[in-house]
Amino acid sequence: MTDWLEILATPLPVARAIEFVSATTAGGIAIFLGTTRDDANEKGQPLAALDYEAYADLASRQLTELAHDARQRWPILKLAVLHRTGRVALGEPSVLIAVSTPHRAEAFEACRWLIDTLKADLAVWKKEIWSDGTGTWVDPHAHI
């Protein structure tokens, strides 16, 4: 298996993912971790956590397509794309991309393209959980 693609409900196994993409044919490994950034809502309440929900069947299929498309564009040796669901504490990663390629430029480009495309397409939704326990679904485009 050259791709590790998974929607998972547990903390992201960062070290294992990096080990997974390591290869003696690789000159570079680019990794991106999307982490939960501290924030406050309009009432001044601090963010307590994020809740991620996925349409797991669709998201899994999308990850397969994403990996396929990335491999068409760059000489990827090994690839890991992991997205977490459930509650994610501040500062913790919710998404991980790790790509190994023969040369570093390709690793950076593929990694960047993967996270940008994933964020635009993947069937995952994020709810901000505030300190009083209330939640707000994140609307990426506007406020309804």
Add this chain to the structure above:
Amino acid sequence: MTDWLEILATPLPVARAIEFVSATTAGGIAIFLGTTRDDANEKGQPLAALDYEAYADLASRQLTELAHDARQRWPILKLAVLHRTGRVALGEPSVLIAVSTPHRAEAFEACRWLIDTLKADLAVWKKEIWSDGTGTWVDPHAHI
């Protein structure tokens, strides 16, 4: 301490470096690992390892300047730049860059700039060790 800059003779502490740059103010962490790629010399001998040598006093000063320059250009929260010396086995990392920023574009740009600039400037030299034990210093520009 917000920057972890080190020339070190032991395997790179990848997991600790990622933990080091994690922050609740970070939206993204970009990481680059430069790894030893398998190769063969003109006699067809496979590469066995790489030996890295540093002018440690100068390289340490250069890392400080590099971190300072990167912080002038991007809103970096935490930064780790580690370079290994001594023998590095195939597939293992010799250099690590990890950058956390509020938004992902900045993390990618800073990480890319740091590795490109480091590779052009840092007082570190690489010797290819072939399977017969002979070594060749890598000449980045031409063959003498």
Add this chain to the structure above:
Amino acid sequence: MTITVKLFAILRDKAGVAELPLELPERATVATAVETLLARHPSLRPFANRIACAVNLSRVTGEAELKDQDELALLPPVSGG
């Protein structure tokens, strides 16, 4: 015919249900299914023009025809990562 509708994230919260069966005339389109659903769950109407649809895990447009037993998912704009 009967299809299964799945609702996610804010759509599920507003409708108060994650999955429901929907009776439709034979060869009804996705647009018809969505309109039928909005009539039953008016709380979803403010989101109508930004809902994407997938049938059996493939993205579809409103003109796509449905068949018995299809799984129609209503997806609000994604916000993962």
Add this chain to the structure above:
Amino acid sequence: MTITVKLFAILRDKAGVAELPLELPERATVATAVETLLARHPSLRPFANRIACAVNLSRVTGEAELKDQDELALLPPVSGG
């Protein structure tokens, strides 16, 4: 005056020495120091036009003047990462 010369990587291997003292006239330049060294270690001459120099950890050009006790490092093109 006496300075200390440090050689790295291929330069050290070719010269067979990592560090050596070099006697120079007062206010000698870096270029003079390098030329004195090349005369003593001809094996370094093929690298002459690609050697960078640092004095006391700062990059310098050939015109820089040296002073007693300076540490002059001769750096082949870097290849780290």
